[in-house]
Amino acid sequence: MFYNILLLPALGAAACWAMPGKAWLPAPAMAVLTWLWHLVKYWAEGGSPPDIFLRPLYWAAIYGGLCGLGVLIALLLRFAFRKEGHDEKGA
Secondary structure (H helix, E strand, O other), X not given: OOOHHHHHXXXXXXXXXXXXXXXXXXXXXXXXXXXXXXXXXXHHOOOOHHHHHHHHHHHHHHXXXXXXXXXXXXXXXXXXXXXXXXXXXXX
């Protein structure tokens, strides 16, 4: 269960590496998919209507946030290790 803390940021970083122009996409996609997954789960368990919409929202925020953390780390590492161009070197 606690491997999500490692796997979701790694998934976000891998998606950022695979799709450099669309680095913002993995976190909201993970949040939406998580919300749908848990909505179906709580609906199948017979939850009450306001509860089956709010409880998945908490999980979606956690999973989307962890995936977004991985994207942020990947973008910061890309920024930190980029090569200097000829225009950026000091005189």
